[in-house]
Amino acid sequence: xxxxxxxxxxxxxxxxxxxxxxxxxxxxxxxxxxxxxxxxxxxxxxxxxxxxxxxxxxxxxxxxxxxxxxxxxxxxxxxxxxxxxxxxxxxxxxxxxxxxxxxxxxxxxxxxxxxxxxxxxxxxxxxxxxxxxxxxxxxxxxxxxxxxxxxxxxxxxxxxxxxxxxxxxxxxxxxxxxxxxxxxxxxxxxxxxxxxxxxxxxxxxxxxxxxxxxxxx
Amino acid sequence: xxxxxxxxxxxxxxxxxxxxxxxxxxxxxxxxxxxxxxxxxxxxxxxxxxxxxxxxxxxxxxxxxxxxxxxxxxxxxxxxxxxxxxxxxxxxxxxxxxxxxxxxxxxxxxxxxxxxxxxxxxxxxxxxxxxxxxxxxxxxxxxxxxxxxxxxxxxxxxxxxxxxxxxxxxxxxxxxxxxxxxxxxxxxxxxxxxxxxxxxxxxxxxxxxxxxxxxxxxxxxxxxxxxxxxxxxxxxxxxxxxxxxxxxxxxxxxxxxxxxxxxxxxxxxxxxxxxxxxxxxxxxxxxxxxxxxxxxxxxxxxxxxxxxxxxxxxxxxxxxxxxxxxxxxxxxxxxxxxxxxxxxxxxxxxxxxxxxxxxxxxxxxxxxxxxxxxxxxxxxxxxxxxxxxxxxxxxxxxxxxxxxxxxxxxxxxxxxxxxxxxxxxxxxxxxxxxxxxxxxxxxxxxxxxxxxxxxxxxxxxxxxxxxxxxxxxxxxxxxxxxxxxxxxxxxxxxxxxxxxxxxxxxxxxxxxxxxxxxxxxxxxxxxxxxxxxxxxxxxxxxxxxxxxxxxxxxxxxxxxxxxxxxxxxxxxxxxxxxxxxxxxxxxxxxxxxxxxxxxxxxxxxxxxxxxxxxxxxxxxxxxxxxxxxxxxxxxxxxxxxxxxxxxxxxxxxxxxxxxxxxxxx
Numbered sequence: 074x075x076x077x078x079x080x081x082x083x084x085x086x087x088x089x090x091x092x093x094x095x096x097x098x099x100x101x102x103x104x105x106x107x108x109x110x111x112x113x114x115x116x117x118x119x120x121x122x123x124x125x126x127x128x129x130x131x132x133x134x135x136x137x138x139x140x141x142x143x144x145x146x147x148x149x150x151x152x153x154x155x156x157x158x159x160x161x162x163x164x165x166x167x168x169x170x171x172x173x174x175x176x177x178x179x180x181x182x183x184x185x186x187x188x189x190x191x192x193x194x195x196x197x198x199x200x201x202x203x204x205x206x207x208x209x210x211x212x213x214x215x216x217x218x219x220x221x222x223x224x225x226x227x228x229x230x231x232x233x234x235x236x237x238x239x240x241x242x243x244x245x246x247x248x249x250x251x252x253x254x255x256x257x258x259x260x261x262x263x264x265x266x267x268x269x270x271x272x273x274x275x276x277x278x279x280x281x282x283x284x285x286x287x288x289x290x
Numbered sequence: 291x292x293x294x295x296x297x298x299x300x301x302x303x304x305x306x307x308x309x310x311x312x313x314x315x316x317x318x319x320x321x322x323x324x325x326x327x328x329x330x331x332x333x334x335x336x337x338x339x340x341x342x343x344x345x346x347x348x349x350x351x352x353x354x355x356x357x358x359x360x361x362x363x364x365x366x367x368x369x370x371x372x373x374x375x376x377x378x379x380x381x382x383x384x385x386x387x388x389x390x391x392x393x394x395x396x397x398x399x400x401x402x403x404x405x406x407x408x409x410x411x412x413x414x415x416x417x418x419x420x421x422x423x424x425x426x427x428x429x430x431x432x433x434x435x436x437x438x439x440x441x442x443x444x445x446x447x448x449x450x451x452x453x454x455x456x457x458x459x460x461x462x463x464x465x466x467x468x469x470x471x472x473x474x475x476x477x478x479x480x481x482x483x484x485x486x487x488x489x490x491x492x493x494x495x496x497x498x499x500x501x502x503x504x505x506x507x508x509x510x511x512x513x514x515x516x517x518x519x520x521x522x523x524x525x526x527x528x529x530x531x532x533x534x535x536x537x538x539x540x541x542x543x544x545x546x547x548x549x550x551x552x553x554x555x556x557x558x559x560x561x562x563x564x565x566x567x568x569x570x571x572x573x574x575x576x577x578x579x580x581x582x583x584x585x586x587x588x589x590x591x592x593x594x595x596x597x598x599x600x601x602x603x604x605x606x607x608x609x610x611x612x613x614x615x616x617x618x619x620x621x622x623x624x625x626x627x628x629x630x631x632x633x634x635x636x637x638x639x640x641x642x643x644x645x646x647x648x649x650x651x652x653x654x655x656x657x658x659x660x661x662x663x664x665x666x667x668x669x670x671x672x673x674x675x676x677x678x679x680x681x682x683x684x685x686x687x688x689x690x691x692x693x694x695x696x697x698x699x700x701x702x703x704x705x706x707x708x709x710x711x712x713x714x715x716x717x718x719x720x721x722x723x724x725x726x727x728x729x730x731x732x733x734x735x736x737x738x739x740x741x742x743x744x745x746x747x748x749x750x751x752x753x754x755x756x757x758x759x760x761x762x763x764x765x766x767x768x769x770x771x772x773x774x775x776x777x778x779x780x781x782x783x784x785x786x787x788x789x790x791x792x793x794x795x796x797x798x799x800x801x802x803x804x805x806x807x808x809x810x811x812x813x814x815x816x817x818x819x820x821x822x823x824x825x826x827x828x829x830x831x832x833x834x835x836x837x838x839x840x841x842x843x844x845x846x847x848x849x850x851x852x853x854x855x856x857x858x859x860x861x862x863x864x865x866x867x868x869x870x871x872x873x874x875x876x877x878x879x880x881x882x883x884x885x886x887x888x889x890x891x892x893x894x895x896x897x898x899x900x901x902x903x904x905x906x907x908x909x910x911x912x913x914x915x916x917x918x919x920x921x922x923x924x925x926x927x928x929x930x931x932x933x934x935x936x937x938x939x940x941x942x943x944x945x946x947x948x949x950x951x952x953x954x955x
Contacts, residue, residue: 102509102846109428113501116531120493124535127569131543131554138560140553215552219560222552226543244918257926 107260114264118271121234125275128227129282136287138219145224145287148213150204154284157200158276161235164193165273172266178254187246190269194239201232224283231279234272241265295901296476301454306389312366313452342880344430345840346415349437351734353412354727356437360404360444365800367397369793372758376790378776379783390775391458392477396447398461399481402577403488404444406715409723410584411440411495414523417730418499420831420838421517423508423847423854428501429494430878431920436491436498438888443488446895450480454899457481460773462570463544465555465563470548476899478548482541483895489538496530499523508830510849514608517829517853518594518601521608522587525615526580532619533576540569564629571622579618581715583611585722586653589675592725593657595825596672597664600853603656610649610656617646627698636695643693647686654679669825670744674725677752681717685710688763706766709759716755724751724803732824736836737814743806750799758792761785820945828856835942841877841930844939845870872936876927883920887913 104112136145171186205225208214215225245265248258303309327333340348370393374383385393415433419426427433450456457477459468468478503524507516516524544566546552553559555566594601601607623631623639657679666672688710692698701707724747732738765785770777810817823832830847831838833855851857894909896902 103424103506109501109505112505113428113497116497116500120497120531120535123532124539127536127539127572131539131565131569134562134565135554135560138553138562140558140560142559215546215550217559219553219556219562222546222554222559222561226546226552226554240914244921248921251922252924261921 107256107263110260111263111267114267118267121271122275125227125230125278128223128230129278132223132227132283135219135223140218140220142218142221143213144220144290145283146290148208149284149288151284151288153200153204154280157197158280160193160197160200161273161276164190164197165270167193168266168269172262175249175254175259175262180249180253183249184246187242191239191242194235194242194269198232198235198239201228201235205229228279228283231272231275234268234275238265238269238272241268293902295897295903297453297900297902301476301900302452303455308385308389309451316448316451337882338880341885342434342882344426344434344878344880344884346419346427346430346433347734347838347842349433350412350414350416352437353408353415353440355412356441356444357405357407357409357412357723360400360408362800363448364397364400364405365797367393367400369797371397372786372790372793375774375777375786376783378774379780380776380778382776385775387775388455388458391773392456394773395457395460395477395481396450399457399485400444400447401715402461402581403485404440404447406581406719406723407492408440408444409727410526410581410719411436411492413588413723413726413730414499414519414526414584415495416734417519417726417831418502418523419506420733420834420842421520421829422503422506423511423830423843423849424502424506425842425846425875426878427498428506429498431881431883432494432498434881434884435887436495436884438884439491439494439891440488442888442892442895443484443491445892446480446484446487446899449896450477454480462574464570465544465547465561465566466557468544468548469556471556478544479899482545482548483898486538486541486545487891487895489534489541492530493534493538496527496534499527500531503527508843508847508849508854511854512849514605515849515852515854517587518590518604518607518611519584519587519829521611522583522590525611526583528615529576529580529583529618533573533580536569537573537577540566540573543569564626567626567629568622571625572619574625575622576618578714579614581719582722583614585678585719585726586611588722588726588729589657589678590653591829592671592675592729593660594853595729595827596667596669596675597661598667598826599660599664600828600856601656602659602662603652604852606652607656610652613649614646617642617649621646624693624698627695628702633695640693640695644690647690647693650686654683669728670739670741670748671725671729671825673745673748673752674721674728677748678717678721678725681721681752681755682714685713685717688713701766703771704766705762705770705772708772709762709766712755712759712762716751716759721751724748729825730831731810732817732819733822733831733836733838735814736819737810737817738819738824740806740810740813740817743802743809747799747802747806750795750802754792754795754797754799756792757795758789761789761792765789821948822942822946823855828853830854833858835945839938839942841875841935844872844875844935844942869940872932872939874932875930875935877930879923879926879928881920881923883916887916890916 103109167186167189171183171190174182174186208221213221215222242265245258245262248261252258327336340352343349370385371390374385374390374393377383383390415427447456454476457463457468457473457480459473459478459481463473463478463481466472503516503520543552543554547554547556547561553561555561555563557563590601590607621639621643623629623635624643627636627639657675668676688706692701692707692710728739728744762785765782768779768782768785770779770782819836822835822838824836825832830843830849833847834843847854847858890909890912892909894906894913897905897909
């Protein structure tokens with residue numbers, strides 16, 4: 074009977090994960106909210122990766138369908154991509170610092186780290202948009218060939234995620250200012266950091282499969 | 291820039307009597323219902339208790355209601371097609387081709403996405419937390435968002451009836467037909483945005499339920515103690531999580547082709563239309579199992595309960611379910627053997643398709659052995675289950691036949707195929723949904739459905755199905771292709787008449803179901819379920835009251851084995867246990883987030899269909915703002931005091947023990 078109330082799924086209390094009675098594996102009853110939220114968000118990230126994999130598959134099928142237009146080799150600027158990658162990885166590092174600051178309940182450090190994350194993420198996005206705009210200006214926009222359609226969609230989908238992430242980031246900063254490090258806010262910060270790091274993983278795949286392999290062919 | 295994009299008065303088909311009359315009737319019906327709700331002062335109740343509810347039981351009921359209403363719409367399309375083909379020998383029939391094409395496209399789209407899916411998701415919503423012995427799903431507000439986004443999709447499809455048109459491409463919009471050049475109207479756009487929006491809802495449901503099943507279970511409810519319905523729901527929702535993003539991506543590519551001139555699937559500039567067919571079936575085949583697996587779960591519960599025996603071969607059933615879950619991703623190419631992938635590829639997918647029939651066969655034998663030696667009660671849910679077993683085996687065998695590539699080359703795109711998939715979807719998914727509807731109805735509402743009318747509905751559906759679809763097998767073998775608006779082969783005509791007659795018998799079945807609902811509501815006092823356990827059930831949902839209190843269980847049950855509630859009854863724990871220490875329960879507050887968000891999604895979808903860009907942006911911003919407002923709430927939960935919990939639970943226990951309620955308080 075003692076285990077009965079331990080894992081009320083609807084309790085907001087920020088239960089410790091370590092040594093919790095309820096791992097959610099069927100012994101101690103429902104898992105604490107923090108585990109449930111993180112777990113659910115992991116499942117969402119998995120589904121997002123499946124969506125990306127469909128765009129990757131489309132890119133792989135259409136990579137050679139240049140229809141007389143440019144191939145990857147002619148349009149990819151690895152220098153630009155290197156700077157983009159550096160921005161994104163550095164922003165992920167800053168995001169990690171932000172979650173440490175949130176764990177330590179340090180408002181100032183949290184906002185500084187989140188601001189750094191934002192600036193680096195926005196820098197990445199700016200470089201990507203510039204790449205897109207330059208290509209479109211040269212007549213090599215997504216309407217030019219199936220290859221370019223797939224390229225713009227795959228890379229642009231990642232960029233759209235980054236944009237949504239930046240919007241989310243600002244919302245989280247505003248929430249921390251308004252509400253402080255409340256349990257539900259901390260759970261959202263956890264989800265945001267998972268999201269932001271997952272976009273890095275996607276970017277590593279894009280960097281390799283699109284830019285490195287494309288420029289080398 | 292035009293303020294209303296491409297929308298003007300020509301979008302309303304004033305010259306076509308059928309859609310105008312149909313939408314007129316629907317509009318009258320909606321106005322009548324809304325007027326009744328408002329005039330009788332029930333609007334605040336509806337808003338408070340249903341529209342903003344985040345209770346999984348209420349959301350489940352709303353899902354099922356949506357499915358039943360859309361079933362009527364989808365069935366009207368079906369009977370129009372059957373009558374058109376019965377009359378259209380050497381003549382145009384009464385449906386012009388452009389209308390007939392919309393009818394069969396809408397029929398498929400509605401039946402899969404807005405009948406089968408919401409029906410099963412509704413059942414899972416209602417049943418899963420009860421069977422797992424917990425108080426709600428993992429993310430209650432998200433659950434409400436899912437439902438309302440699904441309703442948005444259904445609404446958009448129905449708006450297309452009166453404003454503009456629906457797709458003429460079939461239920462899967464194969465390019466290049468669905469590309470802008472060959473489908474310049476808004477029909478395909480209605481399809482795309484309706485499915486994108488409801489697809490988001492389905493994906494969120496999948497995430498929600500996977501998390502619920504894996505992380506929220508009553509103490510002691512280990513994986514191998516979960517009822518079979520929970521297992522099949524787990525497999526189904528894992529498939530949703532893994533497959534629906536592919537649909538989203540594929541439809542997004544088609545949207546980019548149509549809206550921004552991309553070249554994913556076009557004839558020009560290197561586009562590859564076969565990639566669409568591959569991608570859509572990489573989602574589409576798992577989708578088949580997303581639908582059938584929860585139905586398998588329903589049958590497992592029903593067969594076990596009404597045979598008064600534990601499910602035979604529980605563990606082999608679990609393995610079979612998870613095997614189907616995996617294998618369902620390895621057979622998609624059998625939907626287009628004729629693509630020309632070559633003999634080796636076709637042989638691989640043909641063999642895989644036959645292999646996936648093995649775990650399904652395991653399940654059929656398990657159900658049969660569960661019945662064997664049991665004390666069988668032939669109630670309506672059990673009749674649906676037995677009807678399913680016979681029908682589904684026939685459908686499965688024609689499926690194995692179609693999995694043989696050389697046979698498929700002859701039969702593909704014919705009415706044989708149409709007969710096959712109706713054989714498994716009606717005989718499997720729909721019968722399963724109806725079995726679950728009859729089985730869990732008393733749990734949801736506290737009174738049983740009228741048994742006689744339920745059995746009459748079953749027999750009409752069962753017999754009607756055979757009369758309607760067996761002729762289609764024959765027609766397929768005679769060479770009749772699917773989706774024919776008219777034809778000139780006199781030999782086909784008698785069979786189309788028989789099929790038409792079958793559709794009428796099914797119509798009588800549907801009338802029986804409507805009558806059953808009306809009669810049951812009117813006679814609810816005599817059909818009242820006071821014990822909470824009307825069928826002598828085995829799993830935890832029967833251990834609580836009918837209808838269950840908002841918090842499901844006053845005290846979370848403690849599980850000691852399979853068939854948790856059966857064990858409790860055997861050991862008389864329920865009766866003998868001392869009164870538990872009641873504690874206050876925190877439940878999530880209701881929230882209009884789902885409804886408001888779906889409102890903005892509807893606005894956005896409609897605006898995108900008609901290229902009203904400012905409105906689309908406004909809709910998107912509105913949806914985002916809704917979530918920010920939701921995230922800003924300070925009070926997310928509401929406490930039900932221990933006294934209140936105790937009062938409700940004591941009343942329930944008293945009712946269950948057959949004692950008068952007053953005596954115990």
